[in-house]
Amino acid sequence: MREAFHDELEAITGNLVDMAQLVKTATKDATTALLTADLTLAEKVIAQDDVIDQMQHELDDRTMRLLATQQPVASDLRTLVTSLRMSADLERMGDMAHHIAKLARMRYPATAVPPESSLTIEEMGRVAGLIIDKVSQIIKSRNLDDAKQLPVDDDEMDKLHRKLIQSLISKDWPHGAESAIDLTLLGRYYERSADHAVSISRRVHFLVTGKYLEDKA
């Protein structure tokens, strides 16, 4: 019985990793759709968001069932409660990709990102992908040293975000307020996605140690 339970716990971790992979693909595709005004790809990301949401519900149902039937304590209980939280973070990261894709679709056939900003957005997309990869590994490994590294990558994202905003408020921004609004929102979506990844790394800390790391969000 307990062995079956531990198989189930491992399956839940596997599902979280699968969810992270879907989020990674969505974020990558959303960035490409945004930078290349690719409507088909944007629509794909938008449709895919339901799959991620559905995955979260199924995962949460399984987690709740184990909470109800297995009376877990200590680390097993933390695994289940943390799973509920990680699935919520991953679902929100999926929403961020969804928002990016919707902005790409809204501006189609134009691109929401003017040439001056496209390198920065591309970088933000790259860093977001890197961060999701690391999160995926940390969910699996529960390695606290790796978890501690995530805020460093998040600093990189914050730097890019500041650079983006700086370019918007420079005197010679030629693209008007609408474009500034689009880029402000895009910047926030990438930044929030990275923040959720940092949240997940903090939850791994809680999972392993039973103690909270302070939230700087």
Added chain:
Amino acid sequence: MREAFHDELEAITGNLVDMAQLVKTATKDATTALLTADLTLAEKVIAQDDVIDQMQHELDDRTMRLLATQQPVASDLRTLVTSLRMSADLERMGDMAHHIAKLARMRYPATAVPPESSLTIEEMGRVAGLIIDKVSQIIKSRNLDDAKQLPVDDDEMDKLHRKLIQSLISKDWPHGAESAIDLTLLGRYYERSADHAVSISRRVHFLVTGKYLEDKA
């Protein structure tokens, strides 16, 4: 034993309501600080965010302890799991107030909100307060009809948000990109706060029925 457990469950609901009250005050004060460039009030909201975060940790610890010791099933289990989620939503709503207060502080002694937008922001603050009040009642009452009303109030918030963004992209917006960025972010903070309230209302639906309402976020 079970009676003590049900007292504990009620205490948790009471804590969620207390948390909602703190969030309401923070949101109200942040809006006032923003519109009147009141640095002292902004600092108060910023400091108060730690109190909300701390409350969440304590509440979550209690919830986890009950999960570990009481082997809850069915509606009791849903109460505890939903509490973990609601506390996360309320904490994020607190973060939104915190962000608003930080923007007020950043622009001090100027105001981040130019005169053209101050009525809209004031309205957004008012609707946010109303929504938090309703959420607080729904957490207590678990009334599904009241829970269904929340998306209607959220529509009101979305309308105000669109009005705000429209004014920024009108040709005669005279305040430049920095101000447009500030207002884009402020709009998003109020809108997100209301979205979290809608999430809470959906969680009440899950709590009572055991079924998920679709997430439109």
